[in-house]
Amino acid sequence: xxxxxxxxxxxxxxxxxxxxxxxxxxxxxxxxxxxxxxxxxxxxxxxxxxxxxxxxxxxxxxxxxxxxxxxxxxxxxxxxxxxxxxxxxxxxxxxxxxxxxxxxxxxxxxxxxxxxxxxxxxxxxxxxxxxxxxxxxxxxxxxxxxxxxxxxxxxxxxxxxxxxxxxxxxxxxxxxxxxxxxxxxxxxxxxxxxxxxxxxxxxxxxxxxxxxxxxxxxxxxxxxxxxxxxxxxxxxxxxxxxxxxxxxxxxxxxxxxxxxxxxxxxxxxxxxxxxxxxxxxxxxxxxxxxxxxxxxxxxxxxxxxxxxxxxxxxxxxxxxxxxxxxxxxxxxxxxxxxxxxxxxxxxxxxxxxxxxxxxxxxxxxxxxxxxxxxxxxxxxxxxxxxxxxxxxxxxxxxxxxxxxxxxxxxxxxxxxxxxxxxxxxxxxx
Amino acid sequence: xxxxxxxxxxxxxxxxxxxxxxxxxxxxxxxxxxxxxxxxxxxxxxxxxxxxxxxxxxxxxxxxxxxxxxxxxxxxxxxxxxxxxxxxxxxxxxxxxxxxxxxxxxxxxxxxxx
Numbered sequence: 001x002x003x004x005x006x007x008x009x010x011x012x013x014x015x016x017x018x019x020x021x022x023x024x025x026x027x028x029x030x031x032x033x034x035x036x037x038x039x040x041x042x043x044x045x046x047x048x049x050x051x052x053x054x055x056x057x058x059x060x061x062x063x064x065x066x067x068x069x070x071x072x073x074x075x076x077x078x079x080x081x082x083x084x085x086x087x088x089x090x091x092x093x094x095x096x097x098x099x100x101x102x103x104x105x106x107x108x109x110x111x112x113x114x115x116x117x118x119x120x121x122x123x124x125x126x127x128x129x130x131x132x133x134x135x136x137x138x139x140x141x142x143x144x145x146x147x148x149x150x151x152x153x154x155x156x157x158x159x160x161x162x163x164x165x166x167x168x169x170x171x172x173x174x175x176x177x178x179x180x181x182x183x184x185x186x187x188x189x190x191x192x193x194x195x196x197x198x199x200x201x202x203x204x205x206x207x208x209x210x211x212x213x214x215x216x217x218x219x220x221x222x223x224x225x226x227x228x229x230x231x232x233x234x235x236x237x238x239x240x241x242x243x244x245x246x247x248x249x250x251x252x253x254x255x256x257x258x259x260x261x262x263x264x265x266x267x268x269x270x271x272x273x274x275x276x277x278x279x280x281x282x283x284x285x286x287x288x289x290x291x292x293x294x295x296x297x298x299x300x301x302x303x304x305x306x307x308x309x310x311x312x313x314x315x316x317x318x319x320x321x322x323x324x325x326x327x328x329x330x331x332x333x334x335x336x337x338x339x340x341x342x343x344x345x346x347x348x349x350x351x352x353x354x355x356x357x358x359x360x361x362x363x364x365x366x367x368x369x370x371x372x373x374x375x376x377x378x379x380x381x382x383x384x385x386x387x388x389x390x391x392x393x394x395x396x397x398x399x400x401x402x403x404x405x406x407x408x409x410x411x412x413x414x415x416x417x418x419x420x421x422x423x424x425x426x427x428x429x
Numbered sequence: 430x431x432x433x434x435x436x437x438x439x440x441x442x443x444x445x446x447x448x449x450x451x452x453x454x455x456x457x458x459x460x461x462x463x464x465x466x467x468x469x470x471x472x473x474x475x476x477x478x479x480x481x482x483x484x485x486x487x488x489x490x491x492x493x494x495x496x497x498x499x500x501x502x503x504x505x506x507x508x509x510x511x512x513x514x515x516x517x518x519x520x521x522x523x524x525x526x527x528x529x530x531x532x533x534x535x536x537x538x539x540x541x542x543x
Contacts, residue, residue, distance in 0.1 A: 035511040267508045268491065289505040296508060348503065348518070421451030427511045 001144035002134045003277070004082055004121050005302050006030070006042035007329035007424075008392045011148040013045040014156075017086040018127060023059040024048070026084040029074055032118040033301065033426035036273045038134050038141060040080050040119045041302055043424035060085075062103060071114055078428070080118035081111050084146075090127035092160060100124055108135035130156035149302045149328045152184075152386030153279055161187065167256070170210060181385035182210070186256075188384050189213040191278040193266045193294055195242040196220075197229035197364050198308055199284030201373035203246045204231050207253040209381065214250055214257060215274060216243040219265040229366040267293045276301050280380050283307040284373075286362075288339065288347040295326070295333040299422040300429050302328040304383050307338060308372045310399070312363040319365075321372045321399030325379045331394040332419035335412045368401050375406065430481040430525035438530030439475075448509060454478050456488075456509060459534065464489075466496050466542035473534050474514055484523045487537045488514040495543050 004010075006028065013026045028045035032038065052069060054061040074081050083103075087094040096104075104122040111120040116137035123132030123143055132143040146156040164183040166174070174182045190211050192199050195218040206214060222230065222237045222245055230242065232249035243261035250259050264271055266285065275281060281303050283294045291307065298305035310321035324336050333339045375397065382388040399406045422429045436457050439445045443460035450456055455477050461470035474488040491506045491513030501517040519540050523533045 033511075265506070267506055267513050269511070269513045272508065272511060272513070289507075293506070293508055348505075418451045429510070 001277070002038045002119075002141045003145045003147060004028075004030075004040045004042060004084075004123060004130075004134075004143060005147045005149060006045070007149055007302055007327075009045050009329075010042045011150055011154065013047065014084070014086075014125060014146075014148070016047060017084065017125065020086075022055075023085065025053060025060060027070065028082040028084065029077065029079040030082060030118075031078070031424055031426040031428050032080050032136075033276065034119060034136055035427055036276065038119045038136055039276070039301070039426060040082055040121050040134065041424040041426045042082055043079075045082075059099075062107075067107070067110070071111070074111070074115055074118075078115075078118065080115065080120045082121040082123065083107065084123045084125060084132075086125050088126060090129075092126075093129050093131050093158065094124045094126040096124050096131060104133050108133060108140065109138070111135065112137050112140075125156050128156065129158065129160060131158050149304055151304070151325070151327050151383055151388075151391040153304065153383050167210075173209065177381070177385050177387055181381075181387060184384045184386075185210055185381065186212045188280070189215065189278045190380060191215040191217065191275045191281045192284065193217045193275075193281060193290070194284035194286065195230070195246045196226070196284060196286060197366060198310075198369040198373045198376075199282070200231040200233070200242070200246050200249075201370055202282050202284060202376055203250055204253065205374065205377040206380065207250040207257060209377065210254055211257055213260070215260045215262065215278060216246050216250075217262045217264065217266055217271060217275070218242045218246075219263055229364050229369065266290050267297065272297070275303075278303060280304045280306060280383055282376055282380065284309070288343045291333060292339045292344060295339055296418075296422050296429070298326060298328070299332055299419055300425050300427075302424055304328060305333070306376050306379055307333055308369075308376050309338075310364075310368045310372065310401075312365070312368070314363075317402065319368050319399075319401035321368065321401065323372050323375050323379070323397040323399065325383075325395040327392060327394050329423065330392060331411050331415055332423075334416045334418050335414070336394065336396055337412070371401075371406065372399055432477045432479055432481060435475070435477060435481045435485070435525075435530045439534065442531055442534060450476070458488075458509070458514075461490075462534065462538060464493065464538050464541050467494070469493075471538070471541075472512075472514070473537050474509070475530075475533075481525045483525070484521055484533065486516055487519075487533070488516045489537065489541070491515045493541060495541050497543070501540075 025048040028042040030040045030042040052066040112135040119136045121134045130146040144158045148154040164186050170182045232245050237245045241263045247259045247261045305326040307324045439459050446458045448456040458474040471490040471493045475485040504517045506515045521536050
């Protein structure tokens with residue numbers, strides 16, 4: 001669906017708009033994604049300066065100078081333009097004024113003609129909802145969502161979202177997370193990449209939590225060795241795709257949840273389309289190349305990423321695990337050290353040596369994955385419901401199963417060159 | 430051989446799209462070329478540094494398969510824009526001092542005729 005998506009700068013801009021006691025114009029710029037539905041990924045925004053607009057008793061007015069300035073800035077960076085302003089109210093759709101309609105009718109085709117390769121948007125928001133239009137060349141569609149991918153994730157949908165129908169099964173979690181929290185969970189879409197020892201447990205718990213739509217991704221089939229750690233597998237499941245087994249488990253636990261299964265390895269072209277609009281990606285992959293590609297994907301489309309994995313080493317016997325929560329605009333998995341050229345080269349070298357890669361045949365124990373899977377689901381619920389407050393920074397935990405410790409560790413100081421390169425680039429990176 | 434010379438060689442076969450990479454390299458993507466024995470075409474791409482002193486990493490369409498429907502053992506896929514390309518390592522004595530980029534394109538495509 002046509003969407004405007006951003007992170008901390010967009011959130012701060014929207015809050016400035018909504019808290020101002022006078023009419024303001026928020027100007028944003030962003031790269032586009034137009035491969036399926038249109039997406040404008042806002043990577044920078046600011047309020048219009050006093051020199052760019054005219055004010056009178058009727059409010060704020062457009063100037064030709066502003067059009068020229070926006071065009072120059074957008075053209076120099078190959079980005080689209082989004083213009084946002086706020087009307088009061090909440091719990092209902094903001095009504096565009098006659099001026100809004102006139103301005104959108106003039107400005108959007110203008111930018112669509114001058115910069116036809118990226119989408120442009122004109123949006124009106126209130127405290128809960130948004131309405132507006134997106135233009136790509138000569139085509140126009142209604143904006144269906146404004147999303148801010150921070151912790152928590154915030155949506156300004158173009159339709160009024162009511163409280164979810166209370167279900168008896170939600171009674172206990174609703175006491176902790178509130179009906180709004182339950183609603184956010186039930187409206188969410190979560191992608192799980194990798195349905196092995198960790199991913200199968202994540203899927204099972206998210207089904208219990210009542211996630212609205214689960215997209216399960218894995219190209220592998222269940223083998224006998226998976227029975228020792230992959231939840232939902234039975235001897236009868238040997239030979240079927242792991243996503244089929246997990247999907248059946250989810251459907252049994254939560255018949256209200258929608259389940260999409262994709263029997264492909266990440267990345268594939270169809271997966272790029274399927275996962276582009278999820279709220280959160282949970283990466284439970286077991287090879288460095290896939291982890292690298294999931295990381296880049298989450299950066300490009302500003303999707304929060306939760307990555308988990310365990311490593312068992314011998315002599316001395318150690319079980320080390322990590323759980324990373326990548327908040328768009330903050331540190332990525334490469335910044336955090338879980339992807340590096342050295343790791344990728346070592347995996348490639350292992351492959352050249354005749355093995356599939358570093359992950360093939362590694363030791364695994366069901367419970368070692370369990371604690372991290374549980375923590376990953378908790379972090380997902382934080383992202384969806386906001387029960388732990390706000391954050392704009394990525395987080396990292398280290399798990400030592402032998403020492404019996406799960407502790408938060410400090411994230412890297414700087415951001416890597418690659419995450420600066422890919423962040424918010426959409427289809428263009 | 431310089432990067433420009435390599436790209437110039439590719440341009441003699443088809444259209445070449447250049448995509449900058451975060452590490453200063455350039456991915457040169459050659460328009461689809463016929464793949465022997467498979468009845469289909471595939472783009473061929475190379476990751477190029479400033480200077481091409483050995484065989485550059487090669488890429489083909491991510492959904493390419495051999496005649497037997499398989500991919501090489503160490504096959505992995507990468508996302509380029511909205512496309513997925515695949516890469517693998519193969520033995521090829523291509524030498525930039527003696528051989529042309531066109532010859533390397535043919536060698537890459539010939540890998541899939543099996």
